[in-house]
Amino acid sequence: MRVLALASVVTIAGVAGFAPMPVLGHAGHGDEFVQTGSVGQVKANPERDQLLGIATAKPQVSANGQLSVPNVAIVKAYGDPYVFVFSGTTYDPVVIKPGSVSVDRTVVLDGVTADERIVVSGALSIFAESQKNKR
DSSP: OHHHHHHHHHHHHHHHHHSOOOOOSOOSSGGGBOSSSOOOOEEOOHHHHHHHTOEEEOOEEOTTSOEEEEGGGOEEETTEEEEEEEOSSEEEEEEOEEEEEOSSEEEEEESOOTTSEEEEEOHHHHHHHHTBSOO
């Protein structure tokens, strides 16, 4: 009886060894997600944006006039640092020139102005949306 049980376990383990393993993590948006290409403009969608936790705010201006943004607002893609500027109907990727970095903020030397609204929460989600085949 033990031989039969052992043979069953070996057979099941052998078959399972050839079966595809389940994916244990989520790294994109299924088959639509493209890992290469340029950063594109994303249309605003209030339902999706709320679901993804997208929030916008103006950059902070320090006493010496420097603009700063939260570190999480910056997406590094294809060798460049980007922020997404909210235009009212779209999120536009803008390459910035970062300055000094603190624990939670980065000074922006060039790329955005104090009156623009940038994505301060959910920038990676917007980046992922920008990489889809169908925009």
